[in-house]
Amino acid sequence: MVNGVVRIPLLASDPEGEVSGRGVLPHAQTRAFLGGPREQMLATAVEAICQGNRDYNPFVLYGPRQVGKTHVALGLVRMFQARWPAAAVVVVSGRSLPAEYASGSPSRQAVLKRQAHRRADLLVVEDADTLAGKPAQGEVARMLDAVIDRGGQVVVTLGVSPDEAKLQAALTTRLQAGLVLPLGLPELAVRLSLLGEAASLLGLTFEPDALQLLADSVHGTVPQLYDILRQFASDDNGEEGPKSAARSTARVRQVLASGGTQRVLLPTLDAGDARTTPRCCTIAAGLPNCCSPMTKPAGPCTK
Numbered sequence: 001m002v003n004g005v006v007r008i009p010l011l012a013s014d015p016e017g018e019v020s021g022r023g024v025l026p027h028a029q030t031r032a033f034l035g036g037p038r039e040q041m042l043a044t045a046v047e048a049i050c051q052g053n054r055d056y057n058p059f060v061l062y063g064p065r066q067v068g069k070t071h072v073a074l075g076l077v078r079m080f081q082a083r084w085p086a087a088a089v090v091v092v093s094g095r096s097l098p099a100e101y102a103s104g105s106p107s108r109q110a111v112l113k114r115q116a117h118r119r120a121d122l123l124v125v126e127d128a129d130t131l132a133g134k135p136a137q138g139e140v141a142r143m144l145d146a147v148i149d150r151g152g153q154v155v156v157t158l159g160v161s162p163d164e165a166k167l168q169a170a171l172t173t174r175l176q177a178g179l180v181l182p183l184g185l186p187e188l189a190v191r192l193s194l195l196g197e198a199a200s201l202l203g204l205t206f207e208p209d210a211l212q213l214l215a216d217s218v219h220g221t222v223p224q225l226y227d228i229l230r231q232f233a234s235d236d237n238g239e240e241g242p243k244s245a246a247r248s249t250a251r252v253r254q255v256l257a258s259g260g261t262q263r264v265l266l267p268t269l270d271a272g273d274a275r276t277t278p279r280c281c282t283i284a285a286g287l288p289n290c291c292s293p294m295t296k297p298a299g300p301c302t303k
Contacts, residue, residue: 004189008033008043010075011082031075033068034194036187045179046072049153050079058144058154058178062161066221067183069157073124076155080122087121094127101136118146122153129158129165141171154178191215191225198226210249
């Protein structure tokens, strides 16, 4: 850990568009995940899994959208494949599993898919909470057991913790038996580091305290922080590009000094997910007035 920031090196996922906007800084050849002290266990688990350690099995990540669950899961997949090129790696979505594990006589293609799932050396199930209320949960729990029993690694992502996902008891118990880690919005030191790296990638320069002001004043996911930085560093007419440090800093100070009349619009997250709905940030006296990412929008945070 350096200056309160944990850097977890991950390889980029293909295609690039698959992970863009999910908490990944653009144009980087690698896709490191930056976290605070609370992510130290995450770094330990990722390294262990890539080395073939099965102490964290299943490895479960949960949290609202755009906090880095897919970033970590798919980055771990690439790292695992680079370390174990002959390994069988399967990535599936919880949204597709009900159809693949529907009751009745499965097709030959469905049978082959199920066999591939159970034989995986690394099985990643994304958005497992979408299985809630689906009869396929029992089959999915048995699939996870089969992978683990034969020495494979299971990685699962959810929007909420396993005990809040309203899954069947067998599946919930299986997930809770592993390492369950929450992911949330980046802490102050991480926001400062992310803003600095994004500014560098964009060719922007700031006076020393400008990024600190932004990090102190604006909370959000990585894509939101990146978008805010571009808006703060833009001219009034919306043009982007290289600017002097003084000019970029002046723009930051102008926005922060404008108080409650200045609203910095954030990218709209998934409209169907009420847990992740901060749509704008109102700056008042240099401090943000934003919705919590885990609550529905209210007051000045509605667009």
